[in-house]
Amino acid sequence: MSVLYGHLFPAYREYAELTDEARIDWLRRDRWISLPQAEAALRHLDDLVIYPPRGRMPCLLLFGSTGMGKTEIVNRFFKLHGPEFDTATGLSKMPVVLVQMPPEPSEEEFYTELLTALNCVELGRLSVRTMRAEARQLLAEVEIKVLVLDEIDKMLAGTPRQQRVFLNTIRFLTNDLKIPIVCAGTEDARMAVLTDPNLADRFGAFELTAWHNDHALRQLLASFSGLLPLRRLSQLDTAEARQRVLALTQGVTGRIFRLIEAAAVAAIRDGREMLNAESFDDDDLTLPLVSMYASASKRKTVGRRAP
Ligand SMILES: Nc1ncnc2c1ncn2[C@@H]1O[C@H](COP(=O)(O)OP(=O)(O)OP(=O)(O)O)[C@@H](O)[C@H]1O
Ligand SMILES: [Mg+2]
Incomplete structure (x- = not known):
C-alpha cells in the first residue's frame, strides 16, 4: 500500500497515510x-x-546569524554524546556538557547555569568561589571532554568588565581542565571573543553561512519533497521555487524550515497535496516570516543602542 506514495523516501511513506490532523x-x-x-x-x-x-x-567558535541552526547543532552534539550512567561505580559520565549563557553575564549566573547543567540542584546561596570549586570538581568527576556554551551573544549585554570576567572564566576552564570549549553565537559574539588575544589564539572558527541558489539548496528542497507527508509529487526543483524561497527567507535555515512547514500545512488543508513555486505566493504564509525578520532587526538595533 505504501508504494502509493512512491515519490517519498521509503521511511516517510507511512506518514502520508495519516489523517490531515496527524x-x-x-x-x-x-x-x-x-x-x-x-x-x-x-x-x-x-x-x-x-x-x-x-x-x-x-x-x-560556531558562529552565524540568528536562525542559522547553531542551537540545533549543539543540541544534536549533546544528544550524540549524552550522559551515561556507570552502574559499576554509580556515577554518571558526561562527555559533553551544554550550557546556555544566562541573560545576565555575571560569573555567579554563569556558574549557576553550569552547575545546573551538571544536575547539581541544591545551589542555595553559594559564593562564586564555592561554585567555581564545585564546578571544577564535578566537571572532572563526570569526565567531561567538551564544554559547549550556547548563546554567548548574551555576554554582550554585560558591562565591559563583565565581558572580561566571562572571557577569563572561559580561559580558566579550558586551561585548568584541559578541555576544548565550544562557543556558539552570532558574528558580534565572535568579535567579542577575539578581543581577548589569548582566546583568539586558541579558537578556531566555523561559520554557518546563508543558503544560496546552488546545488546544496537544490538538494535541500529535493529532500523536503521526499520527506514531507504530502500525497502528490512536489515540484521544488525549479529556478522559480528556489528564487522564491531565497527571497522570502534571505537563505536563513530557520526561516526556510518555517516557510516549508507553513506551505506544507496549507497544502494539506487546501487539498493541493504538493508544493511548487506558487505555494509560496500566499501572504498568510509569508506574514510570520516578515514579522520574524522585522522583530529580529529591531532587537539588533535596540541592542546596538544599549550603553
Ligand atoms: N539541522 C536542522 N534540522 C531541523 N531543523 C533545523 C535544523 N537547523 C535549523 N533548524 C530549524 O531552524 C530553527 C532555528 O535554528 P536554531 O535555533 O538552532 O538557530 P540559532 O542559530 O541557534 O539562532 P539564534 O542565534 O537566534 O540562537 C530551528 O528552530 C529549527 O526549526
Ligand atoms: Mg540559538
Missing part, C-alpha cells in the same frame, strides 16, 4: 534534518571529543 502535527514537531553545513560542524565537534589533553586545547 500529518499537520507531524510537520510541526521538532526533528533533526541532516544538512551539509550542520554535518560538517558536527564532524569538527566530534573531533574535539577525542582530542587528547595537552597544554593548549583547541577551542571552537
